[in-house]
Amino acid sequence: MIQGALDNGMRVVLLPDEGPQVAAIYLWINVGSCDEPAGFEGAAHFIEHLVFKGTEHLAVGECAGKIEAMGGDLNAWTGFDETMLHATVTSAHTADAVGVLAEMMRRATFDATELERERGVVIEEIRGGEDDVGLVVGEATYATVWPGDPYGRPIIGTARSVRTLDRDALIAFYRSHYVPANACICVAGHFDAAAIRARIEQEFAGGPPAPRRDHAPRAEAVRGGLHRIRRKLDTHVVRVAFIAPCATDVAAPTFDLLAASLGGCSAAPLVSALRAMPGCFDASVDYEAESRAGLLVIEAHVAPGAEDRALNLITETLAGITTHGIDRGDLARARASLAAERRFRRQTVDGRAHEACFYQELFGDPGAWRSYDARVAAVSDEAVNEAAAGVLRAEEAAIIALTSKRAKLAPSWAPSARSAMPTGMVRHRLASGATLLLEPDESPIGAIRIVGLGGQLSETARRAGRAALWTRTVARGGGGLSADALGRAAAGLGGSVGAAAGRSSQALRAEFPAESFGSGLELVLHTLLDPTFAPQEVEQARAAMLDDLAARDDDPGERLYTAVWAAACPGHAWGVDPAGTAASLIRLNASALQSLHRGWARPENLVVAVTGDVDAEYVKSRVEYAISKLKPGPLAATLAPITRPTEPRRLSLRSARDQAHLVVAWPGLGVRDPRAATLDLLIELLSGQSGRLFLELREAEGLAYAVSAESVEGVVGGLITCSMASDPARLDEAERRLLETVGRVAAGEIRADEVERARAAVLGAVEAELQTAGARASEAAFAERYGLDGAQYRTLLHRVASVTLPQLTALAAECLGTPLVVGRLAPR
Structure with missing residues (x-):
């Protein structure tokens, strides 16, 4: 650790290491909602948005664009007492990323047109937050405990306060508070410490002194009631x-x-x-x-x-x-x-940089x-x-x-008295038919993934939600241990055991500190061999899923997304709601879950991947012994091909919420398609803060509060979706402009600089993701089970770097032509 301060008082912390080629830059500024004077509520959060909207040297969208071109990610958040700007990039671009953050903190222009457009975005964000249960109850807690105190006000402000924020006042607040003397910068990861220190001095020298934080005395907290x-x-x-x-x-x-x-x-x-x-x-x-x-x-x-x-x-x-x-x-x-x-x-690196700033x-x-x-x-x-x-x-x-308005509380109730990159993977074909991938390294965490085909491919309309219910219950007791006993055992070892299910597969997963991994492995294997599926655990998990279904109206975007998948995959398991229906969930019981588990936990269906500082021979012997005890059975997953709609389909849903959503779907690629890296670039070109959709639909035209693109690849095919959340009054315009924007990409209107920005962003995301043992184990296990090479993630950087512009335009033309489904949701 290297620490010090610039002449102006700015704190500097450098945490160089020899790990993966990635670095995180965190810029902590001592200004938050508690620094806002009365009548200026929401200013700090608004300014956090505005520093992305152009600086003296970077146009709108270029801050994020430059970071993504460095293979990185740019983000920010505002709290009660601080604002954080942070970027994670590949190591070669660390110094330039420091420059981008300096631009945002010191030279934002607050363009009047962009300011008004972003004001609308923030107000829409506030409206959307009214349906966020966690946000509503969190803000209410602080307002209840500290009424009249800055901690009792919403960090984001209110629609009324944001409407009245004056541009000149915002600029004055920015120039007095967002100054180097009032900040700390921390850089963590693989970089040249001397060079980065010099760049920090160049970018952050000078400036006015830090403002005096004249917070009002802490109001007396309200206790009880x-x-x-x-x-x-x-x-x-x-x-x-x-x-x-x-x-x-x-x-x-x-x-x-x-x-x-x-x-x-x-x-x-x-x-x-x-x-x-x-x-x-x-x-x-x-x-x-x-x-x-x-x-x-x-x-x-x-x-x-x-x-x-x-x-x-x-x-x-x-x-x-x-x-x-x-x-x-x-x-x-x-x-x-x-x-x-x-x-x-x-x-x-993000965890270390954030912690050092704090x-x-x-x-x-x-x-x-x-x-x-x-x-x-x-x-x-x-x-x-x-x-x-x-x-x-x-x-x-x-x-x-x-x-709800109808709920009553009984009036009688009252209160009373750093990890190394992999060094080598070894593949073992076990006598039982399972595959074991071992990749010991120097990580202080040991991770295990047990993956098999299943998930939504094991669903029918009558048993929809079975895989999701399995994920909630399979690790809730096993090997003679109750749910509480298993949870206590895992917590006592400093780790956890869980499960996941997706479109094509399902998995057991666990991480434990390296020194307790052997004991943690035994818990995972007990869960694999003998899950309890205790009736009370199944009933509790099913009740939670039914509650989630009932709350679907609180998330109209998710409701529309599910309907679009059903329309794009008619009659196929992928068209079934993975969360189930009220009727299907009522039918599910412990017996149904045991049946699913037996159909998934066939030795020949399983790939086990273990990474971290583990005893390879011990792991191999224990896994081999455990899996030999599994009994073969019929595969739960049905690998039927998808029959696509012959004509484009339109969906029109209604909601009680004052929100509008749009989801458009196109055919994608299967997980085994060799053009997967090209598809990654295509999705990144559309999405991200400097992608086509964000820049054209949100930034340039203010048509959407949120807009994104994603691709899901599976063993039976894939689906590409673009989603927008828009003002209901502009939904028709939003649909037209989204289809036009994607249509130009499909027609080959792709610039070389866009490709390089997308390429850098994907490369950076891969570098950042593979820092943890759990991520490496997941990549290896899923790839191997899908018929690919479990070690292929090591070559992903090369495959992404090798994608050409003609390959990208050809894939765009193939996939992004006529949509399969156009789904719309609007207020009733």
């Missing part, structure tokens, strides 16, 4: 918030451990009690530590009518904890889980994470229990209930 928000929703949320220390408080490590003990893993006492309750679909416990305030928050998502039961269960569980203390086993698992979580975060600006030392980890490790069990007894008093809890 029940506060209701009424919305027309199918899922209700209850939140219980307790005042907690801020991030820099000496007690913060104790509260990190307290939150982890209550809800850091599925076996934690409070979360496990809530999730076992009928009518509760999900639960969590979080320590939300800001720089000057903190909350410990318990949240439960419940069915209408279950609010009282959830609140009473929280009260009863906390009463037991404050009286008798937290079980030492739960505390031990929380310590392991918290330590592992922080280690996982430091695998990537500790530099809040603690004055970018390396303070080491002492913080030591302080967490030194917290005694007694200290955690004392904190629980002192804070978790129900009479001081602020209760926030997000319910």
Whole structure:
């Protein structure tokens, strides 16, 4: 670590290493919503948008375009007390990325036309947030606890406040607050430290002093009471918030451990009690530590009518904890889980850069994470229990209930007392018919993926959602261990076991610290051989899926996307809703899940990939032995080809939401098609912040708040989709312009500079993705099972670099001609 400061006071932290050819640049600016004067709410977030809209030397879209041309990604966010601009690029472009961030922080032009266009985008973002349950209940919590305080205001502002933000006032605020003396820059990854330090000095020298942060005194927090928000929703949320220390408080490590003990893993006492309750679909416990305030928050998502039961269960569980203390086993698992979580975060350059900024600006030392980890490790069990007894008093809890208008809460309820790149892959064809891929390296994390064909290919209309239900239940008990016992065992080892399912496959997955990987491997293999599918776990997971279906109206874009897939793949498993239907989910039970599991867990259907600092011989012997115990059975997946619609189809859906969405689908490629790298470039050319769709439809014309393109490739074919969220009054125009934009690409109107921008972005994304052991294991396992070479991800960079413009135009002409489906959703 190299740290210091420029003459103007700007803090500089460099974290060079010899890892993958990727670097992250994080620019932390000490300005957020709490710095906004009254009547100026939302200014910091608005400015975060505007710095992307042109600078003295870069036109609209060029900031993102340059970063993507460097093989990178550019993003930003605004908090209560800080704004972060950050980019991740391939190592050769680190210095130039520093220059782009300097342009954004120091030389944004606030073009009047772009400002008005972006004002509309932000207002549309605020409107969209009204249907985001997490955002609504989060903002309501802070408004309830700190009324009249900057922490009680929405970071994004309100539609009314954003409409009144004056350009001159915004420029004055920008010039006084977004200055080097008020910022910290951290660079992490593979780069030349001397060269980057010189570039930072060149770009950030000079400037005015940092502004005085004249925050009003912290308002007295409101403790206790029940506060209701009424919305027309199918899922209700209850939140219980307790005042907690801020991030820099000496007690913060104790509260990190307290939150982890209550809800850091599925076996934690409070979360496990809530999730076992009928009518509760999900639960969590979080320590939300800001720089000057903190909350410990318990949240439960419940069915209408279950609010009282959830609140009473929280009260009863906390009463037991404050009286008798937290079980030492739960505390031990929380310590392991918290330590592992922080280690996982430091695998990537982004994680390390963000962490260094945080500790530099809040603690004055970018390396303070080491002492913080030591302080967490030194917290005694007694200290955690004392904190629980002192804070978790129900009479001081602020209760926030997000319910529908018809829901009633019983009035009788009241509160009472760094990782190396792979060095070599070895493929083993096991006697059972399975394939084992072993790729030992120096990663501190060991990862395993067990992949087989299945997923949506195992679905029919009658059993729709079976694979999704499998993912929620297969790791909830196995090998004689209950769900709680398995969760406690995994958390105690500092890792986790989970599952995933997609269009063509399904998988078990797990990561554990290298030193406990052997024991973690045994948990995964127990899950593979003998999943429990306990009826109560199946029923709870099914109830959660039914609740998700009922809430589909709260996400009209997802509803339309699902309908477009059904229209593009008529009569095929891919046209079935992967989330299931109310009728199909009711039919599913433990027997149906066992049948699916047996059809998937056939030895000849499985590829096992293991990466990280693991004992290869031990892994091989244990995997070989375990898979030999599996019994062959009929393959669950049906590999029938897709029959496409003979004529373009149009869908028209309606929603109660004041939103409009558009999804257009074209035929894509199968996963085995050798032109996969060309397709990656084509999708990137359309999407991204400097892609055709974003620049033309969002930036130039303001037609969409969100616009994107994606491709899904599977063993039976593929589908390309473009999606937009638009103003309902402009939906016809949005459809016309999207089809025109894509049509020009299909006609071969592709510039060489666009191709190079897309190429750099894809290359950078690959470099960044493959930093973690889990990502490498996933790439290897899925490729191998799809009939490709499990080690092919190593050659992906070369294949992307080799794509030519004629190849790209030929593929665009083939795939992006007449759409298969045009789907529209508008207000009723």
